[in-house]
Amino acid sequence: MIQAPFQLQDYWVDFIQVRASQAYSPKIAPDLDFDSIELKSDVRSLEVEHPEKNGTLWLVNLVINQHLPKGKNIPYEFSLDVTGLVAAHPSLKGEKLERLIKANGPSMLFGSAREIIRAATGRGPFAPVIIPSTNFLGHLPEKEPEKQKKPARTTRKAVKKKTAKKSLPVAKRAKEKSDSQ
Numbered sequence: 001m002i003q004a005p006f007q008l009q010d011y012w013v014d015f016i017q018v019r020a021s022q023a024y025s026p027k028i029a030p031d032l033d034f035d036s037i038e039l040k041s042d043v044r045s046l047e048v049e050h051p052e053k054n055g056t057l058w059l060v061n062l063v064i065n066q067h068l069p070k071g072k073n074i075p076y077e078f079s080l081d082v083t084g085l086v087a088a089h090p091s092l093k094g095e096k097l098e099r100l101i102k103a104n105g106p107s108m109l110f111g112s113a114r115e116i117i118r119a120a121t122g123r124g125p126f127a128p129v130i131i132p133s134t135n136f137l138g139h140l141p142e143k144e145p146e147k148q149k150k151p152a153r154t155t156r157k158a159v160k161k162k163t164a165k166k167s168l169p170v171a172k173r174a175k176e177k178s179d180s181q
Contacts, residue, residue: 011084
């Protein structure tokens, strides 16, 4: 087994609230969709002695809110605020590290948050809710595209040479046609 370059060292719940919907009908399929779930994440670097030796430590916060939109059959309204400590291996540095932490840190917490929400809603009057999986790459700002290399310049001589090779079979067929007539 190979250890991942990121480790979720600890996490805790800062706030949780779950409320059963009075309008929910268990006889009708629930309208569980990702549009009614709001996600917010925040990642901050923490001070570490000798990061080149010990790696870096990051404070990751994830807030998940499930609202009850009108006309939707959703069993629970919930709000969860969870925070975790993510350690990064010392070999990871710079801008790449920050992008990786901003995508992977909330993802690591999200798995724990799904289970917390499932457990909390499982104690209510309706079936437990398992929120849909997501990824946090879409929440990152676009990276500047790398400059594309210009294609090699083609000279007239090279073009003539290429077209001469392509047109050879056509010329050969034309000669054969004129010889047969």
